[in-house]
Amino acid sequence: MRRRHRFAVATGVIAAGVALVAILTSLSTAAEGPITTGLERVAAGFGSLEHRVSRYFRGPGRSAGLAWFARYREDLQLLRSPDAVLLGSYDSRLPNSLDGVFALEASVSTIFPLVQIYSAWGDKPEQRFPLALVTAIWDVGSVPVITWEPWLTDFESARHPHLPLRDARESHGMAAVARGEYDFHVDVWAAAAAKFGKPLYLRWGHEMNDPYRYSWGPQNNTKEEYIAAWRHVVERFRAAGADNVIWVWSPHVAYEYWDLYYPGDSHVDWVATGALNYGPIAQW
Template sequence: MRTSSRIIVAIGALAGGVAGVIALTAFNTASAGPFESALEGMATAIRSVEHRLRERITGPGRRRHLEWFEEVRADRSRLADPPRVLLGAYADSLPESPDGVLRLEQALGTTFPLVQLYVAWGDKPEHAFPRRTVTTLSNMGSAAVITWEPWLSVFDNARHPHLPLRQMRDRHGLASVARGDYDFYIDRWAADAAAVRHPVFVRFAHEMNDPYRYPWGPQHNSKEEFIAAWRHVVQRFRAVGAHNVIWVWSPHVAYEYWDLYYPGDDYVDWAATGVLNYGPIAQWSRWWTFDDIFGGDKYARLAAFGKPVMIAEFGSLAVGGDRAVWYREALERLPERYPAVKALLFFEVGSDQTVTLQTIDWAIAEDPDVAPAVRGAIPRW
């Protein structure tokens, strides 16, 4: 069949798929659960065909630069010990668009094998497993790292009358997760994760030992409740065959006793933490070097678990010091200084209000000093 004929066939398939989605949606717009998953699966298939068509016309593009990663991500054992540090990023254009990640790649002169997403628990479409985005990233040659946040108060009491009232859920909420009260959501997410077949990193309930940030922290839950919830979630995924999920345990190493939250070797694939230098923007912060935040006893204790280590959020603000120097010193000979580190994800967020009332800027793609400093450091690895 000639190329033009193949293109026509592909376009016809796309049109038919779109028509099918519209027809199904019109048939029952009020449906939820499996019906929504079916629609999502159809939309994902359409997007995959569309991607292959575009790649056939324009060439492999970005994926060509990640050919070395194809064999790595196809083998879980190789993902645990990749041949080089896996770089990645989260950008605040996600999940709507990968443009922020692509801009950062262009600025740094590299292509990221990992791309991070943040997904909260809840009933709305944005709380479902992001199958379309994960598939799109896979088609582009990358693997998704999903930070999965158990915001229990988001679920609607009318749809889930067995749950406590919203204002009551956070107190010992992880014990409720461990009892199975949220299996209706976990199981659907797990089934959708298994269906994509590609490797997916899941960073569940990160910074669980921070008493100030998240409702799944120690102000509401004991370490035993966290461990029980973690193990329960992992077991539910394994029960539906979601063996493509790679579990990333991610404490906040600035607080004491974080290692007591470790769920056990059988339930953890990677260990992670964030390395973010806030500078002197608040009373609790000052200008910290990368080694201040991550080095010494913190790194040694994290590496002692024998798991590959991921720096899941990496960045510095510009206030209080020389940001270009900070990045250059952090990245200089990093694999030699911290050999357990196997992944590092840039935090490319230009408008962050998650910690302070003021908006802070972590983005470096357009910084004329920082981007060259990073670009000069990472090829030496």
């Protein structure tokens, strides 16, 4: 097939995929239950097709470059306790495109085995389990890392009348999570993660000891409430059969008492932290 024809086919499929996903997402905001589930499946399937076409026209280079990583992806225990350093990346164009990740890899001549994305709690379509994106990350040879942020004010009061009003949710919000008041959201994610079935890292409620930035921090919650919430979320995933999830506990070590928020070895697989560089000398 001539290059211009290949390009036209790829462009057409990707454009159609973007349009269909947008239409289905719009429809799903007005429909719940089986209709929503069906629309999400079609959207996820077309999103996967889009990424497969993109991968085909890119060629097999990326997957071949991660051949050494294949044994890790096939062994959950090896991902929990790897015998090598696993590099990863995040790009601000996610979840819309993996192109930024690919461009970064080309610039540093490195293929990243881990690709991170962010997702917040809430009722919006983009706050559902990102099945199409984690599937795309898996299909190009990497393992997805999801930073899952429990912002409690993004849930609509009309849809969840059992919740406190928005301005009252953040105070001791982790205690409410531990009591199961947000299981309607946790359980949907747990079921979707179990259905995905492949290994993924889940970094929930990160930097919980930061008293300024996140609502799940110590300005609103006790350390005991955070620990109880963490354990509750992990146990809901386990009850749903989501044993493919690797749990990443990630405090902010620049602030004190981070060790007091540790949920325990039985509920944590990885311990992580951030290293932030705000220096103006280098252009990143």
